[in-house]
Amino acid sequence: MNSRTMEIIYREYKTDVYQYLYYLCRNHHNAEDLMQETFYRALTRLEGMEPKRIKAWLLRVAHNAYIDKLRKESRSNVYENEFFYNFSNEETPETKLLSQEVRDELFDQLSLLPPNQQHAVLLYDVHGFSYLESAELMGIGLSHFKILLYRARQKLRKGSQSA
Numbered sequence: 001m002n003s004r005t006m007e008i009i010y011r012e013y014k015t016d017v018y019q020y021l022y023y024l025c026r027n028h029h030n031a032e033d034l035m036q037e038t039f040y041r042a043l044t045r046l047e048g049m050e051p052k053r054i055k056a057w058l059l060r061v062a063h064n065a066y067i068d069k070l071r072k073e074s075r076s077n078v079y080e081n082e083f084f085y086n087f088s089n090e091e092t093p094e095t096k097l098l099s100q101e102v103r104d105e106l107f108d109q110l111s112l113l114p115p116n117q118q119h120a121v122l123l124y125d126v127h128g129f130s131y132l133e134s135a136e137l138m139g140i141g142l143s144h145f146k147i148l149l150y151r152a153r154q155k156l157r158k159g160s161q162s163a
Contacts, residue, residue, distance in 0.1 A: 006043055013055055014039075016127060017062050023122050024066050026107055034069060038062040056129065060137050063119070109159050117152035124149055 022031040038061050123134040135145035
């Protein structure tokens with residue numbers, strides 16, 4: 001794969017991959033590291049991929065990179081310094097606070113769901129994949145995916161009504 005093609009793919013999908021990874025690991029720095037790992041893996045294996053399947057494949061690679069990171073961390077003790085999470089960036093304090101509150105609320109609600117239901121909600125509702133694409137990414141049947149998504153939405157509705 002030439003570098004120009006990879007640059008186009010990176011520019012087109014970097015936001016989607018980052019957001020997906022951020023929803024999974026809930027840490028900006030880890031999401032950036034995993035995004036870098038995802039595109040590194042893609043650089044060597046993206047040759048001959050259908051253009052309409054690239055996004056789905058990248059998210060699958062991102063999910064696998066995330067799982068690999070979890071496995072690696074489970075074998076070692078990692079202590080993170082929370083001091084670095086609060087560094088400012090180009091956002092205003094108001095917009096940063098509002099977006100953080102929305103994200104925290106979403107994460108709180110998603111954290112109540114089992115991992116497979118979280119994955120289903122992220123793929124279908126957040127990233128906009130079709131039922132079939134989402135089911136294929138998760139490696140399950142279409143009817144099983146629909147059931148997972150339905151149950152996840154029911155739990156999210158119950159959680160928002162009780163809040």
